Amino acid sequence: MPLRTAIANQKGGVGKTTTAMNLAAVLAIGGRRTLLIDFDPQGNATTGLGLPKDPARGTMAAVRGVVDGVLSPTPVEKLQVLASCPDLVEAEGLLSRKEGRERVRAALDTIGADFDEVLLDCPPSMGGITRAALGWVDRVVVPIQCEFFAMEGLTQILSVIEQVRTGENPRLELAGVVLTMFDPRLPFHQEVLENLRAHLKEKVCRTIIPRDVALAEAASHGVPVVDYDCLSLGAYGYLELGKELARHGGEA
Amino acid sequence: MPLRTAIANQKGGVGKTTTAMNLAAVLAIGGRRTLLIDFDPQGNATTGLGLPKDPARGTMAAVRGVVDGVLSPTPVEKLQVLASCPDLVEAEGLLSRKEGRERVRAALDTIGADFDEVLLDCPPSMGGITRAALGWVDRVVVPIQCEFFAMEGLTQILSVIEQVRTGENPRLELAGVVLTMFDPRLPFHQEVLENLRAHLKEKVCRTIIPRDVALAEAASHGVPVVDYDCLSLGAYGYLELGKELARHGGEA
Numbered sequence A, B: 001m002p003l004r005t006a007i008a009n010q011k012g013g014v015g016k017t018t019t020a021m022n023l024a025a026v027l028a029i030g031g032r033r034t035l036l037i038d039f040d041p042q043g044n045a046t047t048g049l050g051l052p053k054d055p056a057r058g059t060m061a062a063v064r065g066v067v068d069g070v071l072s073p074t075p076v077e078k079l080q081v082l083a084s085c086p087d088l089v090e091a092e093g094l095l096s097r098k099e100g101r102e103r104v105r106a107a108l109d110t111i112g113a114d115f116d117e118v119l120l121d122c123p124p125s126m127g128g129i130t131r132a133a134l135g136w137v138d139r140v141v142v143p144i145q146c147e148f149f150a151m152e153g154l155t156q157i158l159s160v161i162e163q164v165r166t167g168e169n170p171r172l173e174l175a176g177v178v179l180t181m182f183d184p185r186l187p188f189h190q191e192v193l194e195n196l197r198a199h200l201k202e203k204v205c206r207t208i209i210p211r212d213v214a215l216a217e218a219a220s221h222g223v224p225v226v227d228y229d230c231l232s233l234g235a236y237g238y239l240e241l242g243k244e245l246a247r248h249g250g251e252a
């Protein structure tokens, strides 16, 4: 049974995809057989790893219950991807209904069985797709920027996680809130960090991901940051986050 | 009849809310009676202007067809807001159906009648809410960051605009694509800008909004940037954008 982790936050542009892609790459390089599921109709994790979008394979096929021939290899040996495509926007409606959620979970159980880790990149909303993902995983990582609007949405995502935990998925836990695009020169970033640590205590990941243009550039080259510039601050950040989260989860 | 403008892009975190709030403030300060509609369940435009979220008034009331007592005043004299609340997430489903869209449009026709300008802040998705907004407005402004993932989504939003124009709303036009969080020190920001200008020509706004922490700080104080620090680059950027878009639109 793989360890399943959703990367979710309804606030847009907080670094969900960047975290999902680079964490998946770090886990795979560390020897874990890793599956990255791109559950976002935008498909940024798919193109961020240089893969094409194809409606016949990938996540939309799994939503329809298909389990064979759906995976795509990546430039990283132990990393495979369940790719997105624009049709995935139809999944919002399909997964709002119970039978839709049951079908995709059965498919993901089969597709994910041979992996050690499964990561799911979620869209910026709290609709059917994100809730279906939260209903299937063991834990959730919430990337967040040190900005007012992002902080505002935090209570919302934490309460949805609690709802899913007391409802459909009792084993769901918050693995941690990870600060992204952190700029230590900005006083209000420091203030927000202190504020967050005071409220959420050990639920705030010790690893902080700094703002580093190498992360954006790597994505435009279709490779994870550890392949693009392994000496960058961004690469170091995600290597550290991989180690920190490995201790959290059920290390096989 | 007011000039109606949607601020939309399904990519998250590109500056939709920051653009909607600050453009609305600039138009109001310039003498236009301005209504800002917060169509995003996250409600960042509502709190960004220091307003409370209230399920009994605001956009969710309009979605249910209510037109009286729904507006909130703001610190800016000629600016009023149709506030968001978390219940607005229910509107995604309601507005995917034709009768839901017709009801909210009739309500917005009445609510917006006494204004010169109406701006709509959209959520980061291409679902029912954004499509209903595009079906009602005269023009759309697409904020975009100079980043790979944001560029990728541009073709998607431009094709949805075209679909709505040839379908439900023949008068819909693209007022412009506006670059936000621009950092002239980053070579790939310059490259993306040149690339965008080559493809979209005059549809790329001449005004570019620079990365300026004053914009994020103003939001955390619940005021538009022109009130927070009128000498900031962010304030200057939105004043210029207001002028540029005024030339575009049907100046009363």
Ligand SMILES: Nc1ncnc2c1ncn2[C@@H]1O[C@H](COP(=O)(O)OP(=O)(O)OP(=O)(O)O)[C@@H](O)[C@H]1O
Pocket (backbone or CB within 6 Å): A011, A012, A013, A014, A015, A016, A017, A018, A019, A040, A044, A122, A123, A124, A180, A181, A182, A209, A210, A211, A212, A213, A215, A216, A217, A219, A234, B010, B011, B012, B013, B124, B147, B148, B149, B150
């Ligand atoms: N630490 C970082 N330093 C610099 N740029 C970053 C960093 N993390 C992410 N980015 C860039 O910021 C933008 C937003 O990040 P990303 O797309 O990963 O966020 P997201 O939460 O997945 O967005 P969405 O809500 O649209 O799914 C991207 O262009 C990405 O390349």
Ligand SMILES: Nc1ncnc2c1ncn2[C@@H]1O[C@H](COP(=O)(O)OP(=O)(O)OP(=O)(O)O)[C@@H](O)[C@H]1O
Pocket (backbone or CB within 6 Å): A010, A011, A012, A013, A124, A147, A148, A149, A150, B011, B012, B013, B014, B015, B016, B017, B018, B019, B040, B044, B122, B123, B124, B180, B181, B182, B209, B210, B211, B212, B213, B215, B216, B217, B219, B234
């Ligand atoms: N020009 C800018 N300079 C610096 N920070 C900015 C700028 N524009 C926006 N921001 C900040 O970046 C973050 C994202 O902007 P904003 O929330 O306006 O984007 P959005 O597209 O509305 O996001 P969502 O997709 O979640 O609705 C916010 O924290 C905001 O304060």
Ligand SMILES: [Mg+2]
Pocket (backbone or CB within 6 Å): A016, A017, A018, A040, A044, A122, A123
């Ligand atoms: Mg993403």
Ligand SMILES: [Mg+2]
Pocket (backbone or CB within 6 Å): B016, B017, B018, B040, B044, B121, B122, B123
């Ligand atoms: Mg917004």
